[in-house]
Amino acid sequence: MPDESTQRDISADQVPTIANGYRLQFESAQDTWVLLYPEGMVKLNPSAAEILKLVDGELSVKQIVTGLETTFETTGLTNDVHAFLSIAHEQHWIKLS
């Protein structure tokens, strides 16, 4: 079993926040969650949306994983959540404290 806590620069104790100028929103006309930013928009796939919905500047990465595993009655989401948040960070969608 790989050491999940060190994956891709994101640590379980960090607290992600949606970056300034970005906004997560459900768009009924497109039937999808989107991330809006200055003059642009990213359509999110369902799992990306579920993760970002929990990014509230309060929950740690670890708490987000636990929250998703509880909601979807599953386990082993750590890798997926870390991988996505790492991409989101690279894209400047989120800040990490």
Add this chain to the structure above:
Amino acid sequence: MPTSMLQHGLATDPTADRPGPPLWLLAELTYRCPLHCAFCFNPVDFARQTDELDTQGWIRTLQQARALGSVQCGFSGGEPMLRKDLETLVGEAHSLGYYTNLLTTGVGLNETRAKALKDCGLDHIQLSFQDSTREMNDFLSNTRTFDLKNNVAALIKDHDWPMVLNCVVHRMNIDHVDKIIEMALELGAETLELANTQYYSWAVVNRDHLLPSQAQLTEAERVTNEYRERYGDQLRIIFVVPDYYENRPKKCMNGWGNVFLTIAPDGTALPCHTARMLPGAAFPNVADHSIEDIWYGSEGFNRYRGKNWMKEPCRSCSEADDDLGGCRCQAFMLTGDPAGTDPVCDKSPNRPIVDEAIAKAQSSKTGLMTEQPLIFRDPKESIRLTE
């Protein structure tokens, strides 16, 4: 200006039968402007178009477009700050769920109005600069605004808006891109758009003064890349090449009637902000038709939608989906045929028209030496040029 909007992934599913919604709504609130930029993208005959939708007209437009699926809303002009109801319109757009963008020269944006705009939910301000030096900024916009813009940049920071600076680049300032980038860094900008002039409207009138040489362009890109390497994520620099120097045309507006809906000051709905120049039936007005009828049903928005309107060489071209034949306005301006191939494409039999303009631009003299003086955007010139 809207070139930047094309780069941020507002693509729709090309296989869908019914076009997607007008995701991008550009509200050109007014053609009035205190500046006199020689590359202004407003129509050359702007002084003949003085009608403006009233507050209720704009609110109805915002509501209808939002119901259809518009989500990005740009408030532009002219100078949108000249509309006294700007805060009302931004507030309405925000409460409808739009992401609200203000595209401004900064004139009229003081502490009071900045606070009011923040309070009513404005998400983003894009501030335009003409150059990094006071002399050039004031010369190119033919007014004294440089200090004011610096103050406005500080206001944007103070109110915690993401700061996007836009600087239109051309022959007379492209040699200063280093200074422009330094200025953006000093002001704490997150994004800098070095938007090479695209040749429409006033920029066509002044093209010989504005089109840079290949050597200027190459050097400016080299300098830009140097800064990108040095500063990385601190400042995102977008460099938009003038399309004359490409050999394939741009996928203009990401496709005609595909994601962009522009509403001109008088309520005319346009597939792009310059489309009114095209021959053919008049484009519909929001005073007479719903946004839904305009977007899906009007002749104007269906005229160059998709690919059925194409002629050769586009019709049988393997790259037709990549650029959809380029820009209808450019094809019309340069060749007289709005359904022809954008002559930027080197498969176009009319490419020599673009090559000729480029050849002229390689001269070592500045454009200031050409016989026609630089013509600044001005109501009197607008009337004179369109008599």
